[in-house]
Amino acid sequence: LLTQPAFFAVNKNVDQKNDAWALDKNSFVSNGAFKLSEWKKNDIIEAEKSDFYWDKDKVKLEKISMLILTNEVELNMFELGELDIAGSPFSTITVDSLEKVKKDKNFHIKPxxxxxxxxxxxxxxxxxxxxxxxxxxxxxxxxxxxxxxxxxxxxxxxxxxxxxxxxxxxxxxxxxxxxxxxxxxxxxxxxxxxxxxxxxxxxxxxxxxxxxxxxxxxxxxxxxxxxxxxxxxxxxxxxxxxxxxxxxxxxxxxxxxxxxxxxxxxxxxxxxxxxxxxxxxxxxxxxxxxxxxxxxxxxxxxxxxQNFLKKENLEDVFIYPSGFIDFKYAYFE
Known part of the structure; x- marks a missing residue:
């Protein structure tokens, strides 16, 4: 239970100074493997590798870009090679798309x-x-x-x-x-x-x-x-x-x-x-x-x-039954 986000550490000084600190990239403070670097509402969220993370030597990715897209655009971009992962837990693959998507070697089902x-x-x-x-x-x-x-x-x-x-x-x-x-x-x-x-x-x-x-x-x-x-x-x-x-x-x-x-x-x-x-x-x-x-x-x-598509060369992305996703150890072969 203590590993859940509700119990993650929060910077006391930041929180006391600004109770809306988590809603703005300029005041957002975190302590994980990545730090928030860009946040355009309804467009894109970007996270960069944190130089202050205690286990930074094991973090392989330099940046993660999360695009806010419609389901149709998301699948099209994955097919064109413009996305590395699509579907759960960030979004839902529509039922209409599943019959085709399930034939893709990059399709996965997780509990x-x-x-x-x-x-x-x-x-x-x-x-x-x-x-x-x-x-x-x-x-x-x-x-x-x-x-x-x-x-x-x-x-x-x-x-x-x-x-x-x-x-x-x-x-x-x-x-x-x-x-x-x-x-x-x-x-x-x-x-x-x-x-x-x-x-x-x-x-x-x-x-x-x-x-x-x-x-x-x-x-x-x-x-x-x-x-x-x-x-x-x-x-x-x-x-x-x-x-x-x-x-x-x-x-x-x-x-x-x-x-x-x-x-x-x-x-x-x-x-x-x-x-x-x-x-x-x-x-x-x-x-x-x-x-x-x-x-x-x-x-x-x-x-x-959880149904999702993931490129074959993207390794060690962990998607848990709780719906959390972990990129700490992720890398491209």
Whole structure:
């Protein structure tokens, strides 16, 4: 946990003098392998090797240029040899591009410690049986393999595992109901929403209305519980199940946004904080996850991945499951 950016050292004098120091290249101070040398908003960020870094002799790159581009321009520039790396974790390769990009020898898939799920507003959808049925209403494997195509792992669990976990599809008749699915308006969530719409109609005879909104409006709706179902995701800050489970610990927390709370669930999470035996702790957290999935304020869909293109001669770029990228040891052959 202490290795996360939130705990990185900050220059005390700079921070006390100017609380907006991090927003201007002229006042920005860092202590890593590279230092900020150029920052043109919505255009380019450049970092140069720092002569003051304690381990500077192991840093091979002299400069890193990060361009702010549209997805289409980014891929075109990579194909033309004008970029050395494209895609995650800086940007997203669109679903429309994946079929072609996956054939490129420079294409890579890395795990991402995150999960995509349906968030359920339990204040509006109070029928527990219906919430449970949602879990068995769509084909996760078809969604990951044939629609998203980015190596995602289909799963009915919240905490990421390194295998597909699918459940049987059921047939029910909810023709008397109509539910609205809210999601951020982008290509990946839109095709996912369409796939869910088809499956819920075919398997539950449920009419699912789609509501695509801008990101700001989406989060406003979540915080106000102004939705019924929403396509959501969570990417953990550190590699531990508790960072997923704590999201739904209290119904009034800013991360929950389902209106759901369970006393036994809370007690298990608090109990896990007192257990040093890792196997016993994992068992407690598994019990908590089971409660969450049984109560169904969320319905997991798949575990995330990072898709990116990297030139063959660019070596030792480390991309971690948390979404961080490290260029300290990077070099060109």
């Amino acid at each position: 991402y410690f995150g999960t995509s799920f349906l968030r359920v507003n339990t204040q509006k959808i109070k029928d527990l049986n219906f919430r449970k049925d949602l879990n068995f209403s769509f084909d996760r494997e078809k969604i990951t393999e044939h629609i998203l195509q980015g190596g995602q792992l289909s799963s009915s669990r919240l905490i990421p595992v390194e295998k597909n976990i699918n459940v049987p599809i059921i047939k029910k008749d909810y023709s008397q109901r109509e539910i609205t699915l809210t999601y951020v308006n982008n290509d990946r969530t839109h095709i996912l929403a369409q796939a869910l719409q088809r499956d819920l109609k075919n398997n539950l005879n449920l009419d699912l209305k789609l509501l695509a909104v801008e990101r700001k409006i989406y989060y406003e709706k979540l915080s106000k519980l102004d939705y019924e179902l929403a396509i959501s995701s969570w990417i953990a800050d550190f590699d531990d199940p508790i960072d997923f489970l704590n999201v739904f610990k209290y119904k009034d927390s800013s991360t929950n946004n389902t209106g759901w709370e369970n006393e036994e669930y809370i007690n298990l999470l608090e109990k896990s904080e007192e257990i040093l035996d890792l196997k016993k702790r994992d068992k407690i957290l598994k019990e908590a996850e089971d409660i969450l999935l049984t109560e169904a304020p969320i319905v997991p869909i798949y575990h995330l991945t």
